[in-house]
Amino acid sequence: MxxxxxxxxxxxxxxxxxxxxxxxxxxxxxxxxxxxxxxxxxxxxxxxxxxxxxxxxxxxxxxxxxxxxxxxxxxxxxxxxxxxxxxxxxxxxxxxxxxxxxxxxxxxxxxxxxxxxxxxxxxxxxxxxxxxxxxxxxxxxxxxxxxxxxxxxxxxxxxxxxxxxxxxxxxxxxxxxxxxxxxxxxxxxxxxxxxxxxxxxxxxxxxxxxxxxxxxxxxxxxxxxxxxxxxKRLMKKMDESFYPDNFVVPLVEIVHDRAVQEIFRGCIRGCRFCQAGFIYRPVREKSPDTINSQCRALCQNTGYDEVSLSSLSSSDYSRIVPLLEKLTSWTGEEKVSISLPSLRVDGFTDEIMNKIKTVRKSGLTFAPEAGSQRMRDVINKNVRQDELMNTCATAFAGGWTTVKLYFMIGLPTETMDDVADIANLGQAVVDTYYRTPNRAKGKSVRVTVSASSFVPKPFTPFQWEPQDTIPVLHEKQQHIKDSITSKKIQFNYHDADTSYLEAVFARGDRRLCKAMELACERGFHFDGWNDCFSLEKWLEIFDECGIDPAFYANRRRSFDEILPWDHIDYGVTKSFLKKECERAYNSQTTPHCRLKCSGCGAAKYGEGVCFEKRENLV
Ligand code: SF4
Structure with missing residues (x-):
């Protein structure tokens, strides 16, 4: 104390x-x-x-x-x-x-x-x-x-x-x-x-x-x-891995103030910008029984009345409906609500909606990531516009009226037409609302379009890509603003300056340590918070240290360059990432792990989705 x-x-x-x-x-x-x-x-x-x-x-x-x-x-x-x-x-x-x-x-x-x-x-x-x-x-x-x-x-x-x-x-x-x-x-x-x-x-x-x-x-x-x-180390048997039966219950309100139940690790999808989708491979699930008993213990020991089923893409849990059945057998009576964050557009079925809407109706959040189909194919986000509209129509008919859509700008091969399509997709959601006959009576729809700037990350197929410069990112943000005509759409975007620094450090090498040390001497802190961040001060430091930040953020690497993280092995091979990068440039998508194994290399851990029988799972 x-x-x-x-x-x-x-x-x-x-x-x-x-x-x-x-x-x-x-x-x-x-x-x-x-x-x-x-x-x-x-x-x-x-x-x-x-x-x-x-x-x-x-x-x-x-x-x-x-x-x-x-x-x-x-x-x-x-x-x-x-x-x-x-x-x-x-x-x-x-x-x-x-x-x-x-x-x-x-x-x-x-x-x-x-x-x-x-x-x-x-x-x-x-x-x-x-x-x-x-x-x-x-x-x-x-x-x-x-x-x-x-x-x-x-x-x-x-x-x-x-x-x-x-x-x-x-x-x-x-x-x-x-x-x-x-x-x-x-x-x-x-x-x-x-x-x-x-x-x-x-x-x-x-x-x-x-x-x-x-x-x-x-x-x-x-x-x-x-x-x-x-x-890398990896937990092979998720049912046997340690999970707490209680959490420290905070005295002040925190960002996610609820019980959290991890349902699986990894992601089957392979979106090409997403580091988590590659470094946590392969997918390993907990069984519905384990999840159910761990959820009960958590709610009992913490007093929380909300439990969030956590993973990178919760609707990809292969036994989601039996799991929700088990959970709703007691959560309704005990007034515990279940939330399913990270839902995919194609994962929001009537069945799932009916299970989660019994208790709470919060806003829906989807991440199409890109506005045009071409761009979604480049990033391997296997979601089509008609799927998104069908999902939204299902949700609107079920009483939902707010939708948040997350996008990224600055993705490899992106054109201004792709950027304008972000605004067009937001508009299509608004139009879908007004075309849904059994939508909530007397309410209007609210669509939030959020755009972050793409930051190329290690261990992704885009690890060799340059980041757009700050002026180009600003131009793209303005283009979305100009393309939105409906008052039902609110547009938010992430500050390009912080994304730039993130890109420098994400793919930096150890020569950046001297800049970091100087920043520490000068009292830098909370760079992720707008009130404390100053790109100008960082640029002064880089200059004093003889570091060119664009070398790290805006430079295209060649496939044969030794990357600062090449001595670290996350299971996914460099040759697989290179192949995925080439497929991106050809707008070719890659099926997810449950449809077809693409031989990423993570099977060497001997566990998880790589060894599931595919015919039973799709
Ligand atoms: S080895 Fe195949 S199934 Fe396993 S994670 Fe990689 S692509 Fe998916």
Whole structure:
């Protein structure tokens, strides 16, 4: 629990509930009786971090081990940070109130490239040296995992070791090794060398990088016996994998304030811009019985009256109707509502609608991603306009009146006609509403069209593509605005400046670390938040460091270039990604895993959809 000094500061900041801990189901252990303390740091605010499923799973899992005490740490918002600095209070963990410098492990989950500065700022606020080389003892081991760890290079100088892939097993193996090393009096360097031999562990200091004159990578050489390729870890049997039976229940409202039930990992689809769709392959499902019993336990232990069935594409769960039948056998009576986020346009059937509409009617969200069919074929979003209109008509007849549509601009091969078709698709949804005879009486329709800017990501077929420059993205945003004529359509778009920085870091190499270090010295934080972000200041830093950000964001890579993440293996092969990129340029779609296996490489894990009998599943 926090001390008196912190309590005094709380009167001066917004939302003090973010900083006090003591929530229902938070875990308190006796620090004298545990062997290893882990500070689980989420590099964003309490509200964002507390909504994150991975953190909930690992927090419970680590604390289920008797000798580990895992605590939560979030980035203090600007007002609290100022007060903490003014009063000399180091960043602390919520459960014990102890500074993060007291912990054996300081772990970050990297969900978003623009949270990198928060990560460094949190170390700085905790009085922990930000560079790995400056932390020489066997304590304060800084580890990181999560999707951004798939290209660890832009933060390679700061992190002692990365967890590649799913963390449930590898994290515990590393902690066990740490315990052993400490008992045997080994040094940090020895511990890191031994860790590098655990599958799924990447220790960046054990690799030397050389560059060509044109700035591309010449070689990536492991040393001290580190593996040349780091293979991701993956949970094979989802029914047997750890899942918490309770969550910490927040004291202040968080972004997703509900029980969350993971129903499967991975995605069968292969949308060509989507990193998650490739790095979490292959799809592995939990059984309806497991999901049902885990949902019940969660609702009972947390008091939540809403449970969200989470995955990358919930309607692709192969037994969705039997699952909803099981769940609705008790949720109606207990006034628990079920939400199905990430529904695909073609997954919203009458049957599913009838099951979820029994309790709550929230707005519908679909992600066609592109306005024209040609563009949807390029990105392998196998959704047709008539499917979207049929789905919307089904929903409108069922009483829904609001639809949110998510799109992306700046996709490879995109023309201004494709961009205008985003507005046209929004209009077609409005027209469908007024053509639906049994729509809600006396209500009008509201369609929100949101456009984000495409950011090419590692381990996708578009990993070689340039990002559109900022002026081109602005032109495309304006073109959508000009093409919308109906007042029923609201248009939102994502700031192109932040997408640009995201593109720099997403495909950056370790030469970016010096820019990151300078940004940390200058107090950069919350880059993902408009109130704190300044591209101008970042450009000054790049300039001072002799870095050309366009080299990373706007340059087309050749297929034979060594990419900064080529030594990391997520199962999906580079040759498959290249083939998919070529198919994109020919507007050729690729069937999803349940229709036909396209041989992406992920079958080598020996589990999941790759081994299902296809005739029973489609
Ligand atoms: S190996 Fe085939 S079935 Fe398995 S994930 Fe890849 S494409 Fe899908």
């Amino acid at each position: 926090v001390g008196k000094e912190v309590e005094r500061l709380l009167l001066k900041v917004q939302k003090p509930g973010r900083y006090v801990g003591g929530e229902l189901n938070s875990v308190i252990k006796d620090k004298r009786k545990v062997d290893l303390r882990f500070a689980f740091c989420f590099p964003d605010t309490y509200e964002v971090g507390m909504s994150h499923l991975g953190m909930k799973i690992l927090y419970s899992l680590f604390n289920s081990v008797e000798y580990i005490w895992c605590e939560r740490v979030f980035a203090p918002w600007v007002d609290m940070e100022e007060e903490m600095i003014k009063h000399g209070i180091p960043l602390y963990a919520l459960e014990s109130g102890d500074p993060i410098s007291d912990f054996d492990f300081i772990g970050f989950t990297l969900q978003y490239e623009l949270s990198y500065t928060n990560m460094l700022n949190m170390l700085k606020l905790g009085g922990v040296p930000v560079k790995s080389a400056d932390r020489t003892e066997l304590k304060n081991i800084v580890v990181a995992g999560g999707p951004c760890a798939c290209n660890p290079e832009p933060v390679a100088d700061f992190i002692d070791l990365f967890f590649i892939g799913e963390g449930e097993e590898v994290d515990l193996e590393v902690m066990e090794l740490f315990r052993k090393c400490r008992a045997e009096g080994k040094s940090k360097a020895e511990f890191l060398r031994l860790s590098a031999n655990i599958e799924g562990v990447y220790v960046p200091s054990l690799y030397d990088v050389e560059y060509n004159e044109d700035g591309t990578i010449k070689s990536f050489v492991p040393k001290d016996g580190a593996p040349a390729v780091i293979r």
